[in-house]
Amino acid sequence: MTTTNPSASTGRIARSGLLRFVRSAAIFFRGFVENPAMVASVVPSSQATIDAMLAKVDWSRCRLFVEYGPGVGTFTTRILDLLPPDSRLLAIDTNPRFIEFLGKTIDDPRFEAVLGSAADVESIVHAAGHAYADYVISGLPFTALPKDVAEGIVAATYAVLRDGGAFMTYQFLPTARDLTEARFDRTDRGLALLNVPPCVLAWGWKDEAVAVREAAE
Numbered sequence: 001m002t003t004t005n006p007s008a009s010t011g012r013i014a015r016s017g018l019l020r021f022v023r024s025a026a027i028f029f030r031g032f033v034e035n036p037a038m039v040a041s042v043v044p045s046s047q048a049t050i051d052a053m054l055a056k057v058d059w060s061r062c063r064l065f066v067e068y069g070p071g072v073g074t075f076t077t078r079i080l081d082l083l084p085p086d087s088r089l090l091a092i093d094t095n096p097r098f099i100e101f102l103g104k105t106i107d108d109p110r111f112e113a114v115l116g117s118a119a120d121v122e123s124i125v126h127a128a129g130h131a132y133a134d135y136v137i138s139g140l141p142f143t144a145l146p147k148d149v150a151e152g153i154v155a156a157t158y159a160v161l162r163d164g165g166a167f168m169t170y171q172f173l174p175t176a177r178d179l180t181e182a183r184f185d186r187t188d189r190g191l192a193l194l195n196v197p198p199c200v201l202a203w204g205w206k207d208e209a210v211a212v213r214e215a216a217e
């Protein structure tokens with residue numbers, strides 16, 4: 001007869017969680033040392049930031065979620081916890097070390113890690129077989145990007161979102177929020193104080209009413 005010891009399996013899960021945390025912290029720090037401007041932070045985002053950002057998502061209307069700059073997957077794993085079973089998550093990052101780490105550590109058929117730039121989101125989404133994205137979340141260091149590249153990413157994001165979808169950003173400076181307010185139909189603002197350092201949050205909405213009006217003009 002086989003018996004299982006629940007406390008032994010709980011201990012294994014806790015140890016594997018701790019191991020992933022230590023490995024991801026080491027890879028994130030190495031990514032920062034190799035490319036400080038593009039990673040822009042020594043530590044990943046806090047749980048408070050993740051919870052605040054994702055609180056506005058209507059998961060029942062989410063078929064495709066796109067993440068820019070996942071790093072070692074701080075948001076990614078939480079998004080997968082909340083994502084419906086038949087939906088997909090595409091994570092796009094320019095750093096091959098992060099993409100390799102995500103591919104090795106996240107075993108989920110709904111997930112794909114793509115080595116590339118957020119600037120190419122439209123072709124990446126279409127190549128993955130989708131017409132549009134429902135939500136896009138960005139951890140990109142917009143302040144470190146050339147202005148035309150940053151504006152191009154926000155414009156491409158607006159174009160790839162469905163009507164009623166949202167572009168969500170978290171950044172230490174208000175650059176991403178300002179760019180979002182300049183392009184999106186309406187923007188909600190927030191602040192995550194429990195983050196190192198505190199973080200400016202923004203949700204840019206592509207309004208269904210505005211999209212219908214623009215299409216008619």
Ligand SMILES: C[S@@+](CC[C@H](N)C(=O)[O-])C[C@H]1O[C@@H](n2cnc3c(N)ncnc32)[C@H](O)[C@@H]1O
Pocket residue numbers: 038039040041043044045068069070071072073074075092093094095098116117118119139140141
């Ligand atoms: C501040 S880190 C965010 C990490 C993680 N999302 C978090 O919250 O802890 C910024 C990430 O953006 C990525 N990145 C920078 N420029 C990019 C671009 N144009 N397209 C996609 N990813 C980019 C970097 O490689 C890095 O992983």
